[in-house]
Amino acid sequence: MKTAMTLLLARDIFTIVAVTFGAFFFLAGTVGLIRFPDTLTRLHALTKADNLGLGLVALGLLPWADGILALKIVCVWVLVQFSSSTVSQLIARLAQQERPQA
Amino acid sequence: MMVALIVDVGLAILILFVAGWIVAVRSTFAAVIGFVVYGLLLSLVWVRLWAIDIALTEAAIGSGVTGALLLRTLSRLPVEHSERSANGSFRFIAGLFCAFISLAIAMVIVALPEPAPTLAPEASAGLPAVGVGNPVTAVLLSYRAFDTFLEKVVLVLALVGCWSLAADRDWGGTPVLWRYSDPDGVLKFLAQTLPPIGVLVAIYMLWTGADHPGGAFQASAMLAAMWMLTIVAGLMRMPRTNDDLLRLTLVSGASAFLLLGFAGFGIVGSFLAYPPDYAKALIVAVEIPMTIAVAATLVMLVAGPPQRRDMS
Amino acid sequence: MTSATLFGLCGAILIGLGLFELITDPHPLRKILGFNLLGGGVFLVLGVVARRGAAAGYLGDPVPQALVITGIVVAFSATALAVALVVRLSEVSGRVSLAYASSEQTDSDGAEG
Numbered sequence: 001m002k003t004a005m006t007l008l009l010a011r012d013i014f015t016i017v018a019v020t021f022g023a024f025f026f027l028a029g030t031v032g033l034i035r036f037p038d039t040l041t042r043l044h045a046l047t048k049a050d051n052l053g054l055g056l057v058a059l060g061l062l063p064w065a066d067g068i069l070a071l072k073i074v075c076v077w078v079l080v081q082f083s084s085s086t087v088s089q090l091i092a093r094l095a096q097q098e099r100p101q102a
Numbered sequence: 103m104m105v106a107l108i109v110d111v112g113l114a115i116l117i118l119f120v121a122g123w124i125v126a127v128r129s130t131f132a133a134v135i136g137f138v139v140y141g142l143l144l145s146l147v148w149v150r151l152w153a154i155d156i157a158l159t160e161a162a163i164g165s166g167v168t169g170a171l172l173l174r175t176l177s178r179l180p181v182e183h184s185e186r187s188a189n190g191s192f193r194f195i196a197g198l199f200c201a202f203i204s205l206a207i208a209m210v211i212v213a214l215p216e217p218a219p220t221l222a223p224e225a226s227a228g229l230p231a232v233g234v235g236n237p238v239t240a241v242l243l244s245y246r247a248f249d250t251f252l253e254k255v256v257l258v259l260a261l262v263g264c265w266s267l268a269a270d271r272d273w274g275g276t277p278v279l280w281r282y283s284d285p286d287g288v289l290k291f292l293a294q295t296l297p298p299i300g301v302l303v304a305i306y307m308l309w310t311g312a313d314h315p316g317g318a319f320q321a322s323a324m325l326a327a328m329w330m331l332t333i334v335a336g337l338m339r340m341p342r343t344n345d346d347l348l349r350l351t352l353v354s355g356a357s358a359f360l361l362l363g364f365a366g367f368g369i370v371g372s373f374l375a376y377p378p379d380y381a382k383a384l385i386v387a388v389e390i391p392m393t394i395a396v397a398a399t400l401v402m403l404v405a406g407p408p409q410r411r412d413m414s
Numbered sequence: 415m416t417s418a419t420l421f422g423l424c425g426a427i428l429i430g431l432g433l434f435e436l437i438t439d440p441h442p443l444r445k446i447l448g449f450n451l452l453g454g455g456v457f458l459v460l461g462v463v464a465r466r467g468a469a470a471g472y473l474g475d476p477v478p479q480a481l482v483i484t485g486i487v488v489a490f491s492a493t494a495l496a497v498a499l500v501v502r503l504s505e506v507s508g509r510v511s512l513a514y515a516s517s518e519q520t521d522s523d524g525a526e527g
Contacts, residue, residue: 093285164489222468
C-alpha cells in the first residue's frame with residue numbers, strides 16, 4: 001500500500017519535472033528566436049527547443065500512456081525531429097546563399 | 103476546474119494576440135506565417151472544446167494546406183511595399199463598425215438559451231442503424247451525406263475555376279508547384295522516408311474514423327501533403343491538367359456519391375439511403391474514392407492554374 | 415464563465431478583427447487573410463454551440479461539428495480560387511492592387527508568371 005502510493009507520487013513528480021524542463025527549453029528557444037541577430041543563430045536556438053524541449057515533454061507524458069499510446073508519443077517526437085531537422089537544413093542553406101559568410 | 107480555466111484564458115489571450123498581430127503587422131509574409139500559427143492555436147482550442155475531429159481538420163487543412171497555398175501565392179506575387187489606406191477616418195469608422203458587430207455577437211453568446219438545444223440524442227439514437235461509432239462521421243456520411251456530396255462538387259468547381267484562369271495557350275498544361283534546388287539531397291531524403299509513414303497514418307485515420315476521431319478529410323489532407331512533398335523534392339512529376347487519370351481521380355469522389363445515391367433510390371427507396379445491414383461497408387466503400395479525390399483536388403488547388411504547355 | 419462561453423467571446427472578437435482587415439487593408443492577399451480570420455471566428459462560435467449541446471453521453475453535439483468540418487474545407491477552396499484570381503490579376507496588370515488599372519499597359523495574353 002505504501003509502495004503503491006510512493007510509486008504514484010514518484011510518477012507525478014517525474015512528469016512535473018520533465019515537462020517543466022521541457023517547457024524551459026521551449027522558452028529558451030523562443031527567447032533565442034526573438035533575440036538572436038540572424039537566421040543561422042535563430043535556427044540554432046530553435047533546434048534546441050524542438051529536440052530537447054519536445055523530447056522532455058514526451059518523456060514526461062510517457063508514464064501516463066499505456067501500451068501503443070506510448071509508442072505513438074515517441075513516434076510523434078521522432079517525426080518532428082525528421083521534419084524539423086530537414087527544414088532547418090534547407091533554411092540554413094537558403095540563408096547561406098543570401099548572405100554568404102565565413 | 104481552476105487549472106483548466108487558466109489554460110483556456112491563456113489560450114484565448116494568445117489567439118487574440120496573434121490575430122491582432124496578423125492585422126497590424128506590415129509585412130505580408132509575416133502575416134502569412136502568423137496565420138499558420140493562428141491555425142495551430144485554433145486546433146488547440148478545438149481540443150479544449152472536445153471537438154477532436156475539427157482539431158485534426160483545422161490543423162491539417164485550415165492551417166497546413168492553406169498555409170502552403172498562401173506561401174506559394176506570396177512567391178508568385180510581385181513584392182509590394184504595403185501601403186496603408188491613408189484615410190484614417192475610414193479606418194476609424196470601419197473599426198467602430200467591426201467593434202459593434204463583435205459586441206452584438208458577444209451578446210448573443212452570453213444570452214444563448216439554457217438548457218442548450220441539441221441534436222445529440224437523435225444523432226446517437228440513429229447510430230446502430232448506421233453501424234459506425236463516431237457520431238461526426240455518421241452525420242457527415244449518413245445523416246447529412248448530401249452536404250458532403252455537394253462539398254465534393256464545390257471542390258471540383260473551385261478547381262475548374264482555378265484552371266480556367268490559365269492563359270489560353272497554357273490550357274491543358276502542367277501547373278508549377280515550386281522550383282527548388284536541393285544540392286544536399288536533404289529534401290529528397292525526407293521525401294523518400296516520410297511518405298510511406300504518411301500514407302500509413304492516412305489509411306489509419308480513414309479506417310479509425312468510423313469509431314474514433316478521424317475521418318476522410320483528415321486522411322485526404324495527409325495524402326495531399328505527402329504527394330506535394332514528393333513533387334517538391336522532384337521524385338514525382340506534377341501531372342498535366344489534361345491527363346485522363348488525373349481528371350478521372352478528381353471526379354471519382356462526387357461520382358461515387360452519385361452512384362451510391364441512385365443505388366439507394368433503387369434499393370431502399372430514397373436518394374443516398376443505406377440498406378441497414380450494409381451501411382458501414384457502403385460508407386467505407388464511398389470514403390475511399392472520396393479521400394483519394396479530395397487529396398488530388400487539394401494538391402491541384404495549391405498548384406494553381408496550368409503554367410506550361412510542355413512537360414515541366 | 416465556462417470555457418465554452420470564453421471561447422465564444424474569443425470567436426466574436428476574431429470576427430471583428432477579421433472583418434476589420436477585410437474592409438480596411440488595400441492589399442488583396444491581406445483581405446483573403448482577413449476572410450480566413452473571420453471564418454475561424456465563425457467556426458469558433460459554431461463550435462461553442464456544439465459544445466453547449468453536450469448530451470446523450472457525448473461531449474458535444476455532432477451536427478454543428480460536422481458543419482464546421484465542411485466549412486473548413488469549403489473555406490479552403492474559396493481561398494484557393496481567390497488567390498488564383500489575385501495572382502492572375504497581378505500577372506495581367508503588373509501590380510497587386512484592386513484599384514482600376516486603366517492607365518497601365520496590359521498584356522492581352524497575360525505575362526508568364
